[in-house]
Amino acid sequence: MTLIIVATIDAQAQHIDAVRAALESVVAPSRAESACLRYELHLDNKIPTRFIMLEEWTxxxxxxxxxxxxxxxxxxxxxxxxxxxxxxxxxSKLK
Known part of the structure; x- marks a missing residue:
């Protein structure tokens, strides 16, 4: 059964750019991992300091x-x- 991860990262306002850059830097190497099925970085439209990483692993x-x-x-x-x-x-995905 696959494992779904939802990571919510709330950056300090003065560090939004640094946190975003760090998060963006792991997307490509994470997607290249053999067990990675999904690895997507999102920005919350209502909270500009909040990043959401949606992941799916084997x-x-x-x-x-x-x-x-x-x-x-x-x-x-x-x-x-x-x-x-x-x-x-x-x-864990039910349906």
Whole structure:
């Protein structure tokens, strides 16, 4: 069963550009991972400091491997002190 991830990243207002750049930098290498089925970055139309990453992975192990990649670790380090909050929802598709 695939694993769906919805990551909500709330940037500090003064760091919107840096957070966006860091998030954009992981899209291509994440999509290239063999377990990645979907990896899309979105901006909330009503909250300009909020980014939403929609992801789909072949399974939990594939997502765990993603979290161990150099590009993911670089992302975490780059946004760590520039965000207000990060919320990660792990979903299982029912239908």
């Amino acid at each position: 399974d939990k192990a594939g997502h765990t491997a993603h979290e161990a990649t150099p590009h993911f670790k670089t992302l975490v380090a780059a946004v760590g002190d520039k965000v207000v909050k990060i919320d990660i929802a792990e979903l």
